[in-house]
Amino acid sequence: MRQDTSLNPFCALILVITAMGSQAQKQPEEAIDALLAKMTLEEKVGQMNQYNGFYDVTGPAPVGASGPALKYEHLKNGWVGSMLNVHGINEVRAFQKIAVEESRLGIPLLFGFDVIHGYRTQSPIPMAEAASWDLGAMEASAQLAAREAAAAGLNWTFAPMVDISRDARWGRVMEGAGEDPYLGAQIAKARIRGFQGDDLSNPHTIAACAKHFAGYGFAEAGKDYNTVDVGTNTLYNMILPPFHASVEADVATVMNAFNILNGVPATGNGLLQRNILKNKWNFEGFVISDWGSIGEMVPHGFAKDLKNAALSAVTAGADMDMESYAYVTHLAELVKEGAVDEALIDEAVRRILRIKFSLGLFEDPYRYCQTPPETLKQWEETHMAQVLDMAKRSIVLLKNDGQLLPISKDQEGILVIGDLADDKNSPLGSWRLGSVDHSAVSVLEGISAYRDDFNYVQGPKVFDDQADFLHHVSVNTTNTKGMEEAVEAAKNAELVIMVLGEHGFMSGEGRSRTDLGLPGLQQDLLKAVLAANKNVVLVLMNGRPLTLPWEKEHVPAILETWHLGSQSGHAIAQVLFGDYNPSGKLPMTFPRSVGQLPLYYNHYATGRPFDENDNVFWSHYTDEKNEPLFPFGHGLSYTTFGYNDLQIKTLPDSIVEIGVTVENTGNLSGEEVVQLYLHDVVASVVRPIKELKGFKKIKLEPGARQKITFTLTEKELGFYNNAYEWVVEPGLFQVMVGGSSAAGLRAGFELK
Ligand code: BGC
Numbered sequence: 001m002r003q004d005t006s007l008n009p010f011c012a013l014i015l016v017i018t019a020m021g022s023q024a025q026k027q028p029e030e031a032i033d034a035l036l037a038k039m040t041l042e043e044k045v046g047q048m049n050q051y052n053g054f055y056d057v058t059g060p061a062p063v064g065a066s067g068p069a070l071k072y073e074h075l076k077n078g079w080v081g082s083m084l085n086v087h088g089i090n091e092v093r094a095f096q097k098i099a100v101e102e103s104r105l106g107i108p109l110l111f112g113f114d115v116i117h118g119y120r121t122q123s124p125i126p127m128a129e130a131a132s133w134d135l136g137a138m139e140a141s142a143q144l145a146a147r148e149a150a151a152a153g154l155n156w157t158f159a160p161m162v163d164i165s166r167d168a169r170w171g172r173v174m175e176g177a178g179e180d181p182y183l184g185a186q187i188a189k190a191r192i193r194g195f196q197g198d199d200l201s202n203p204h205t206i207a208a209c210a211k212h213f214a215g216y217g218f219a220e221a222g223k224d225y226n227t228v229d230v231g232t233n234t235l236y237n238m239i240l241p242p243f244h245a246s247v248e249a250d251v252a253t254v255m256n257a258f259n260i261l262n263g264v265p266a267t268g269n270g271l272l273q274r275n276i277l278k279n280k281w282n283f284e285g286f287v288i289s290d291w292g293s294i295g296e297m298v299p300h301g302f303a304k305d306l307k308n309a310a311l312s313a314v315t316a317g318a319d320m321d322m323e324s325y326a327y328v329t330h331l332a333e334l335v336k337e338g339a340v341d342e343a344l345i346d347e348a349v350r351r352i353l354r355i356k357f358s359l360g361l362f363e364d365p366y367r368y369c370q371t372p373p374e375t376l377k378q379w380e381e382t383h384m385a386q387v388l389d390m391a392k393r394s395i396v397l398l399k400n401d402g403q404l405l406p407i408s409k410d411q412e413g414i415l416v417i418g419d420l421a422d423d424k425n426s427p428l429g430s431w432r433l434g435s436v437d438h439s440a441v442s443v444l445e446g447i448s449a450y451r452d453d454f455n456y457v458q459g460p461k462v463f464d465d466q467a468d469f470l471h472h473v474s475v476n477t478t479n480t481k482g483m484e485e486a487v488e489a490a491k492n493a494e495l496v497i498m499v500l501g502e503h504g505f506m507s508g509e510g511r512s513r514t515d516l517g518l519p520g521l522q523q524d525l526l527k528a529v530l531a532a533n534k535n536v537v538l539v540l541m542n543g544r545p546l547t548l549p550w551e552k553e554h555v556p557a558i559l560e561t562w563h564l565g566s567q568s569g570h571a572i573a574q575v576l577f578g579d580y581n582p583s584g585k586l587p588m589t590f591p592r593s594v595g596q597l598p599l600y601y602n603h604y605a606t607g608r609p610f611d612e613n614d615n616v617f618w619s620h621y622t623d624e625k626n627e628p629l630f631p632f633g634h635g636l637s638y639t640t641f642g643y644n645d646l647q648i649k650t651l652p653d654s655i656v657e658i659g660v661t662v663e664n665t666g667n668l669s670g671e672e673v674v675q676l677y678l679h680d681v682v683a684s685v686v687r688p689i690k691e692l693k694g695f696k697k698i699k700l701e702p703g704a705r706q707k708i709t710f711t712l713t714e715k716e717l718g719f720y721n722n723a724y725e726w727v728v729e730p731g732l733f734q735v736m737v738g739g740s741s742a743a744g745l746r747a748g749f750e751l752k
Helices: 009-026 028-038 041-047 068-077 089-102 126-130 135-151 171-175 181-196 232-239 241-248 270-280 306-316 326-336 342-358 373-394 443-448 483-491 522-532 549-554 568-576
Strands: 049-052 082-084 110-113 209-213 253-256 286-288 396-400 414-417 455-457 495-501 536-541 557-560 641-651 655-664 670-680 691-700 705-712 731-738 745-751
Touching: 028 342, 041 049, 041 068, 041 326, 041 342, 049 068, 068 089, 089 110, 110 342, 126 135, 126 171, 126 181, 126 373, 135 181, 135 373, 181 232, 181 241, 181 691, 209 241, 209 270, 232 241, 241 253, 253 270, 270 306, 286 342, 306 326, 306 342, 326 342, 373 568, 414 443, 414 483, 443 495, 443 568, 455 483, 483 522, 495 522, 522 536, 522 549, 536 568, 557 568, 641 670, 641 731, 641 745, 655 670, 655 691, 655 731, 655 745, 670 705, 691 705
Parallel strands: 049 082, 082 110, 209 253, 253 286, 414 455, 414 495, 495 536, 536 557
Antiparallel strands: 396 557, 641 655, 655 705, 670 691, 670 731, 731 745
16 A cells, blocks of 8 residues: 655644544534545555554554554554554553554544453453343443543443353353343343443443344354354344344444354355345444454355455445454455445445544544543442442352351351362453453452351362463363362361352353363362262352253252452352342353253244153153253342232233232342243244243332333334344234243233
């Protein structure tokens, strides 16, 4: 590419900022037109190019002909529209300065980063937060993350991940909201509101990115980056709804995906990006590729070379290239050869500039570099309190048979066992690039806030402490050192709390697993301890559903605590000692065995759902149950809830009102997620046996009752047919209401 140096960069900067700045708020489209008219083809293509951070920009400039030096040159030429993984005020400022002061037109850069569950202060992993079913809390959590990220110079997060997934082998389930499109859509909207607020130019909000468009969560066999092959029923009714909801919530950007979808890479998929996203849904933001996903269309066998990949991606509607070097190297040439219409480039650049205008970057490119350190300090305490609250809400009580929980505050003889109990790193989860390693409150520290007279025995060391984002965690499967000591200690204890599960870096990107049991020697340890002492509370820490049928059968109390972030240990201790009554519900089915996967509650019926005589020829396994270990929506409380009086009223215009009375039948105040499921009994495209269509989280004092009403409209009663048309079909519907997807209360109605 040749650089046009006819404008003095400093004059250009002033021109652009004054000309655009004042107009920007009123008429951004006109301001964009004016800017586009000034841009060379190469500069336009430059806006469509994103690079990863490449050197310590506050040090000496890189020299040489490739790598950092090349990127640096491109920045000065105005051939870069955005950077990722550059964070911290000094770094961001220095990069922005190159773009606005040294490039001809001085167009400011976007700074993107994976702010997935917090920036500095870590919230629970997204799957854990989803278990709270608390939309307000999730919105506030995203808002907190945006505030901290924006204070570090960032103006764009690659979140929320809105991929539906039904396969716990896939490590990235930790990053999503689980298996249900309705819950997923509500959570997507809440998170986008949290990140973006109602004004992107507010220096405490950042642009969000709904990802990965589309189908990434359906990777075959749960293996990351693998083939996705799904029918239209699944694509339209399961995969796309959270993306559609994100667009309705004005998400600024969408990221495409690594996977092929029905034979066509998502990145080169015009049906998805151009037809559905941009044309049908009127998405006005821009599409960023996933990391290198344009280039990966070559090994996929879809593009013959990088140039051909650039052609496919831009034609399909991918606006910005993350680290493939495909656009910056080939797009201008493709336009000049007539293979790509320059109007396509203009459209992409317009979308990118639109977001830059909305963020207020033309008024002040350093807008996100101004939060004084004192303010950050002031935030610390409130942010810690907020992530603690979120962490408590995310915990799910899976089992409490012997009523071991809550633990009495004067319980004698408490023994804590497990490598993870003392781990200050794992609770931070997998996506925590802005946080300080080993900074979470451990379970031991959390319990210490209550008691100083408990014992701790680690048991065999399970995980390696040096594990990091880039490398696999090594797991001890042979060395039993510490086992005997743990068993001996258990013999003399009154109550044993065992903290077992996955290391924080065992889930996340590139972390698919085929064995979903407790890694290493943990189950052996649990069995040995349980043989010595029956009073065991199992505290699970993990980033995905696990297969724990033995544990469910033998351990009296099980608490699912995921990876809960900075305040993990305090949240867990407060639930263990009853200062917080757990109210979380599983956003994803827990299977009994990997062989059942994919396993999900909203499946279709088969022609042979059961056989009364238990002959062989029905849809089942010969060696495993069909039922899950714990169903979607499951979660107990220290109190109990009763459901009664299910009433259905059908009104004109396809409106259905459903009423149910919920009662706190136990002795403690508690929160319950009241869940409504629907089954469209006969349809032109078969419908799942049940689908979540509403939920409400309520708080009830002991003995209190509350009538809950849900209103169903065409939005809940309909579905997409195979031509992607929304249809509402008359006929019979079944309604199920309760505290999980195994909801017991049922009734029916007919839609005329
Ligand atoms: C992931 C994206 C992420 C991007 C940038 C990719 O490997 O799939 O979700 O946003 O990297 O870090």
